[in-house]
Amino acid sequence: MTRFFDFDDIVVGAGAAGVPMAVRLSEDPARRVALVEAGPYYPTASETPADLLNANMMSLFQHDWHTSAQALDGRVIRFPRGRVVGGSSAVGNTVALRAVPADFDQWAKNGIPEWSWEEVLPLYRRIEDDLDFGGEYHGKGGPIPIRRFPTEEMTPRQSHFLQACLDQGFPWVEDQNHPDATGVGAMPSNRRDATTRVSTSMGYLPAARGRENLTIIPATLVNKVLIRDGRAYGVELVDGPRPRVRWWRRATSTVQLTARRVILAAGTVGTPSVLLRSGIGPAEDLRRLGLPVKSDLPGVGAGLNDHPRTGLFMTPKPGTQTPGEPSGQTVLRTTSAGSDDPNDIHYYMVNGFNLTQQFPQLQHLPGHDRIFGVMIVDQLPHARGRVSLTSTDPRESPHIELNYLSDERDYRTFVDGMRTAWELMNTPAIRALGEEFVMVDESVMASEEALRDYVRRTIDSTYNAVGTAKMGPSSDPASVVDQYGAVYGVEALYVADASIMPTHVRANTNLTSIMIGERVADLLRGT
Template sequence: MSDTFDDIVLGAGTAGAVVAARLSEDSTRRVALVEAGPHYATPGQTPQDLLNANAMSLVGHDWGHSAGLTGSRRTAFPQGKVSGGSSAIGNTVMIRATPADFDEWAALGNSLWSWDQVLPQLRAIEDDLDFGADEFHGSGGPVPIRRWRSGELTAVQQLFLEGCLEAGYPHAADHNHPRSTGVGPIPSNRRDARQRVSTAMAYLWPATGRPNLTVFADALVDRVLIDDGAVTGVRVLEGADSARVLKARRIVVAAGAVGTPAVLLRSGVGPRETLEELGIPVQSPLSGIGEGLVDQPRIGVFMTPRPGKGNASASTGQIVLRTTAPAPAGGQERFNDMYYAMVNHFSLAHHFPQLRSAASTDAVFGIMAVVRRPHSRGRVGITSADPRVAPRIDLGYLSDDRDYAQFAEAVRTCWQLAHSAKIGAHAEKVVALEEKTVADDGLLRGYIDTVVDTAFNPVGTARMGPAGDPGAVVDQFGAVRGVEGLHVADASVFPSMVCANVALTVVLVGERMASMLREV
């Protein structure tokens, strides 16, 4: 087998699977896809935990990373280590970013990413099983979009829906309509009520058997090889001792907002001081690598279920409320920047583990809030040039004091909805939170410090921007500054956070970058 290719894609995750599949549609182009985890090429090969859309698979196909939250607090930070990446292990939520999100990207110097520019590609991605093809939806695309039917809702989901409507929030039959806001069923990447469709399933399965696409599974990327300012290939590790060099004229890094900056830094692309401290030869001294990490934090009001009310086999969530928080002092409102979800069940082994002792049980349910546009920023770095050493992840939560006001508003909204929607009849007790705490700013601040956790939506660690932006790592085509033939296509290129779960936007990045790459 030849080890020389036209394009090598590093990472078969939410975006990487898309890029490799789309590039290999050109039968004259030899494409390699390198994945650190396993690749399951058929439904029969795929483990049940990856097929089951009703639960996150956070153990068997995970990198095992941890991340700093606030101060000395750390948490597990799952990222998919399998073809399909986090789309194969995470919640199946496929909510679009808003038009304002994309227009902000364009205003930041990325004109090809405005709402009008990306809408046709969003429609082409979708096979919307509820709305079909119209002005805003697509039919026949690789990713199914299905919303929960009323007869499929658990009792607490129905009560949450009714409680939100009674509280005055509008009904949202379609959270993917550009003007939609309010409460309604989650759009999900599944064709039925149970089985997920990851990007591996949607894009790589149909590409199986293409002679011009080679998948290297269980292959860990060491570094991109760069000579005289241009890529020549990539060095990968296969097994404990075996190394292999794959050659190509172009490398597309799609290892995610955590993995991509680590790969770039090991390859000599990043802040000069950092690289020199680690003894890594500097290929392109870009200060923005790993900086500006944005991750959506979450908090909520959680309860222990009464016997028989646990909903353990149901999907984690079915109904969500999207709304706009009050404008911060001196700032402006941002449409749909708050997200409230009725959670059927959470295992405290993987979600909000700090509540475990107070709950005296392993599982809770309740109303969770996600702050879509936090002010705080974190970073991703490396402590070694060895790819087997995990990157250092600091989410930086609450490092900007303005975020406390957003969280306080979120917790109080969760409390009101939990107590107005008759959801309490399904609970034995509320965990670690009392009414006096909700009413007192100081006490509530302590609850926020203790409970805030990650919603697993990291972006922005190799962001795109114009030539005059000193923090930008790639241009709007995904080309890395200072290295010919090196591109990035994943969540790390987001120039700003979006008001949605990021999965569908990451698929969009894969599609859009692939279409641009096929033109050159």
């Protein structure tokens, strides 16, 4: 007997990876695709709220999951993630940096050859409508525009930062997305003009939302994957509207949506949470929560790896900041002291942080709620954390432990990075824009222990977490999915988002997450 399914594919999570995944799969008119998202959907620019359109400021509250995370030593920080069609691509800082080729070639050497640089470069190109560069390394006509800030758009702080880096001997970079780029230059951004953010929702869906075989289901929370006899056959939904499809009701508050295949793209926090609630994960943890073990995979939720950040900041002199200016426009990509990994540390000149939203631990100066300065980001941190469940209720946030600075090498990266930032911030042109440094003076800079204490007190997240459903060969007990995104031990279940990254990449995860959606869609379209 042939079973009726509502869809061929259900994609859970309409974020940076989920939207391109659903759009590419639905290019086959014979394939019925559902795209399920916990947040709202705004189909047109006129319907889209200002916080999502404004590329110059992150949207950290209006369309957020309101999760928090343990940074270190019991200190809790906000851990924003986009809850809207477009996901974090719709709320983030529009940094559209590519990872470096060595990141992917290392993946290939570790047993996943489908993800070498040679394989992923065409996907990066397919994504792009690069407004500045063409040739063999860049795409034209793709769904996501990529532009770089021209000199005339830069604030004085950004121009002075560029010059300070050049004076310190760092090379000038015309194109930060060139495979060999290292040094300082304008930051590539997913925006078509100076001020408007282009998310995957805005870039991919306008051409696809009229397809009869693509059903977008917003404002709907997924509890778990439905599994029978070792095979996924759908998802259980809670708190959502009912689309016009067939439902099998199990309880007054939950409904089921069925498919031949389920693809999780709920992100580095959301995907392991759904897997765990579905009985996929460390067997001991599942039994402790009273969940049946469908597949004993110790790597689910483990291996959490985030880009941590700190920085050197000043309070601005009156009249030196303009409301509404972009938070960042330039980036210095270089190699940290003692490292053999190029571009493993990034420095960003930040035009301004609102301390009520970011770095609240710096709020100690009366009358000051804004700062500017050089942000330092560790691109290859060694510390690993974990995502775990505190409850089987999908409305309850999971426990997120980042475990920052648990590896001494990460301390060393930041302490040395602070010394570089101090030199850059004390160039006369930049120093003249500020009144006083925040929590740092010459005595702090002269003391190794004081610097370590400053890093420990100020370290925060860049919201670039990866690795909680690691991709790898079956011989690796920490692997959760194979190189095609297939979950070990459960048929017809796949993962396609930043959670599958086996190691971090030397770039913000925005563009690479979109690429992951494209890549897994390519790998699955013939099946």
